[in-house]
Amino acid sequence: MPSTLTLAPAPPSEAAERVRLEVREFLAAELAAGSFETHVDTWLSGVDPAFSRKLGERGWLGMTWPKQYGGHERTAMERYAVTEELLAAGAPVAAHWIADRQSGPNLLRYGTEAQRREILPRIAAGECYFVIGMSEPDSGSDLASIRTRAVRNGDGDWVVDGAKVWTSNAHHSHYAIVLVRTAPADPTARHAGMSQLLVDLSLPGITINPIRILDGGHHFNEVVFDSVVVPGDMLLGEEGAGWHQVTAELAFERSGPERILSTFPLLAAFARRASSEAELATLGRLSARLLALRQLSIRIAAALDRGELPDIPAALVKDVGTTFEADVAEEIRRVVDVPASLDSPDPLGRALAEAQLHQPGYTLRGGTNEILRGIVARGLGLR
Amino acid sequence: MPSTLTLAPAPPSEAAERVRLEVREFLAAELAAGSFETHVDTWLSGVDPAFSRKLGERGWLGMTWPKQYGGHERTAMERYAVTEELLAAGAPVAAHWIADRQSGPNLLRYGTEAQRREILPRIAAGECYFVIGMSEPDSGSDLASIRTRAVRNGDGDWVVDGAKVWTSNAHHSHYAIVLVRTAPADPTARHAGMSQLLVDLSLPGITINPIRILDGGHHFNEVVFDSVVVPGDMLLGEEGAGWHQVTAELAFERSGPERILSTFPLLAAFARRASSEAELATLGRLSARLLALRQLSIRIAAALDRGELPDIPAALVKDVGTTFEADVAEEIRRVVDVPASLDSPDPLGRALAEAQLHQPGYTLRGGTNEILRGIVARGLGLR
């Protein structure tokens, strides 16, 4: 097998199994107390700041970060156990999701000391939420074609004009990390001249417009920047290195348990009633697919923790994993005769409806599968 | 729907239903008499000249051709009914298959009067068999890259040098219609300079080497031409028009019942024992796919009979149909627990083995599915 695809096993971790049981106990108690209801795809749709703060109080956000920034210096395997337990339970984790998974690590890597001290502890407390400003109305998967630009004014501040779309839950968030052009587009170097800015979403000139998805839910937004003045020290990382920073970030975000487990609450609802041979066979087939993906995902998390960048397997997890997420609904509906409806009296009918209505999103977010297969092809030495 | 995809219904045909019943009766009697055994994929592997002659005697070869050439002037729908009955029964039709389906019509269209009078009645009698000489060892799907060439000598005859591969049953056949270069390759007009020759396979200089497929079966051959002198009047059609003639021919051969029914004998063996809910559901799903493909295929046959050239739907039938042929084995093996083996005491186990071992062939013959999808894309206006 090409060496770009092989992954060493993750080290066994007793600490991870301990915290896994703590989270499970916490979730059982919260469910019993009615503090949340299980839903499908809650890392997109389950916004609940009170729940996020509870996780922060228990030390389950910013888990791997240094203590000086509010983190807990725990292992990647412990963090993995916590996040997959939350997703499997369909708990409302959307408020803090991007900040904890992506923006915090980004700040740790590229942020100034002041930015880290100010923001990271608030993320770890479950009180500060982020959005990612990458896609634009006309850019699609082609990030090099973005047009939002930032120009230095006389005071050394950045003046930002443009618009970003598909920003998850911007209407509940505090900051955006925005990819902008800081130099004019150069057709001979398409990936040059971009930078990342850390933007406070309460700044004057920012408008947040809802983008409703097909079930009518409001999770996404268009964020419009109209001559927004962003302080000069809010550049994240290096000027002109935006493309490089974003590419590394995308590799990170592709392989987590959220690329496998978005529809697990549906699978669980099905498992609670599966009894016929056909149902058990379907449950078994889906379980085997899930277990294989989970092994891959855990191994990638361990590799990332060792400082490796397994971008080819990460792209594979996102490609195969999100297809699996969609297939869960398809396979289950074939063997049960329960109408999918958000109003169903049957939890399985509701979960089927939620899973189906969110389906187009699984494969689209984080780069379309076509893009991912291109990455894999490169990893196989084909490009 | 794009108009390139729509197809009018085939006219109902009582004559077709009559001859269908005659064929069914004939086949039942032959099976009862042990004159043949049912197998999978018999239009490739079931060579039986005696059986072919019986079909000829009954007027079931050359059915639509003019009577003056030994044909029977029956309708395309009657011919369709006969061929699908033969395939569904897994009867040994390989000897005459190419001659009846493809080479005869080719001669009718492009042959000289002498060629027609000499050859067509023998095909219709089930006594004269053909192979197609298109692919070459290095050409693959890229027919424009063929290198076999024919040069006129002083007597006005053609001297042929080169080699053709994947010629089905050349070792049992009398003639080949060979695509050759009659002018040097021109990089600015890749499809120019090719012609078709009608070649008697008993001519000196022709060597036929077996190409065994993965189950060890000998159906394919390499035909090597070493300074073979082909009489000058054996040019088929126009000199230089070979590419055009071949392209039209491929469109014709893509949509017949043999693109759907190669593995029907396996489906039938399964249907004879299906009883559990899972088996009946699988049988029903496969039946629905087959019925849809059959409707398409019949409508295309009727359109061809009206003189239309529905090449886009024909490419779709070949793409979707051959995938179906392969899926038959895959779906059935999932619900039965019968080991696939050529030695199986169980007819289902033998049929599974035959279907599996021939599987790579279904999608490859007649142009790979990639090529076909390109044709469809063009039909959708995408190229």
Add this chain to the structure above:
Amino acid sequence: MSGGADDTDLVVETVRDVLAGHERSTLTPERRWDAELWAELAQAGLTGVGLPEEAGGSGGELADAVAVVGTLAAGAGAVPVAEQLLVAGPAVLAAGLTLPPVDQPLSVGVSGALRVEDGRLSGTATDVAWAGVVRHLVVPAAGPDGEVLALVDLGDLAASDAANLAGEPRGSYVLDGVPAQVGPVGELRARYALARAVQLSAAAETVLAWTVQYAGERVQFGRPLAKFQGIQVQLAQMAGEVTAVSALVDAAVQRLERGEPVELAAAAAKVRAGAAVDVVARLAHQVHGAIGFTQEHRLHHLTTRMWSWRDEAGNETTWARVLGAAVAGDDPWPALVGIV
């Protein structure tokens, strides 16, 4: 109306004109039906197409009714026309019952547990198409001598407030001795399945056309999407599904037109159309990208309907078992080719 292909074209034009006069209903999440569209269709006689004039219909052929249903399905018209013209209306007439006035919506339900005694219908009808909207309802029910067809006037009986994935009403009625006309049940379930297959086929054709159009217009990495081989493969796969569904559904409808038994043809059509939905909807959304995932874009009006329609009137597995049982046995080939 006198029938024939020209008349069918005229009917389709009329439906398109009516649809064009309406904003397409954004059903989700408000969940309503399009009363204005229904009124206009009724006004134009389109809610009685294919039902004989002497029974109170507008006359015309079954092919005309199929064309009306397909055109409304492709346009996501939020009205119970498929149920009235292809299912409940013909079933009522085939059972020898009195057709309610065709300007009052008539629908169908095939789930739940219902019984008829002494001309009164009792029990719960679940997953009723357009519950809360229709005036009359046709259901299968257990009678003293086996299953029958029952037609009831719902009056102002309340339905539970539930909807399918597109927001189309799909609620339940609790019936407590409602007076019913009763007759032979006939092929009610098969008609219902075939009607959904007709809608699925029309919707899938439209989704393919939209996706081809989008791929030709949307530029990524400096080229229209349609120029990428990966996208072409996806569109060809969609075209293969759509063409196969279209041919089979059409053939099943022709059986119905010829007055032949249609249960197995309907089963095959529903199975095949249902199986195409995942491929067609998934690839359409994949090619459209994020924009097709939004409520503003037209795509979801059809994809959400397709996801629900394939499960309604019996899903693929239910009908595949019926079909499989008919093909199983010593002579599968004659059994199979006798179906359509």
Add this chain to the structure above:
Amino acid sequence: MSGGADDTDLVVETVRDVLAGHERSTLTPERRWDAELWAELAQAGLTGVGLPEEAGGSGGELADAVAVVGTLAAGAGAVPVAEQLLVAGPAVLAAGLTLPPVDQPLSVGVSGALRVEDGRLSGTATDVAWAGVVRHLVVPAAGPDGEVLALVDLGDLAASDAANLAGEPRGSYVLDGVPAQVGPVGELRARYALARAVQLSAAAETVLAWTVQYAGERVQFGRPLAKFQGIQVQLAQMAGEVTAVSALVDAAVQRLERGEPVELAAAAAKVRAGAAVDVVARLAHQVHGAIGFTQEHRLHHLTTRMWSWRDEAGNETTWARVLGAAVAGDDPWPALVGIV
């Protein structure tokens, strides 16, 4: 042998050297096994790897045995090493029975109807791996107090002459009171399934590598196949399957190494590996084109094996039901993540 990663590398090198000294056996259609290869492997001590020296094995870790089996699977070695090293050998030792000499091939069968009474085995063992070739056989059999493991010396008992799709012998034995050693049956079936999954994983990795190599070399329309986006998509799909199978099989093997119960992990591995076969083999043949369909080309040595191995030792449906039954219930998530 003392175990550890370096030793495993050494074992793999040795197996490769032995394989390189042999023409790969063209099993089909002659249907034979590779007695010379077996003799050389036995000579090198490789037919006892992972079995303790005190029991007559060559010592070393389970990981070494897995490496031997994987290497031979990838090389299409026609010898019963997977059966001996991963299934029958360990099962015999776990049951407390006496291991036959490791230079005499030992195999396994799990189908048919067999019973043990007074230390004698009777009935028919069907689908026996390497029937007609092996000297000793391990089977599950019905005993007076439930299922047991039975080990018999077949002597020169004749087997029926049958083969799987790759020509590997898979015949039956009729046993008529053959003396047997008897012990607890343990996880014999799961071990067998896992052994086939190990072979499938190794074969799939090799088929992917061959296909990538071919696509890089074969020129069509003036470019290597690998430059076509359509081909790249197919190779990426294959890579996704192969990588997933590889990770899961590896994790299941680790459970075995740690001495933990392995039934459900083996079930998952067999289901996942079996499900990958259709995708991997079909796309590999598709990319290779006609040449890969010939007997001369190496591809079929692995694809025909993969087609058979996925059905042997229980196909996906059989094991999926076992796995599904274990996950079904009120707490599916803990049940699931406890499996591997």
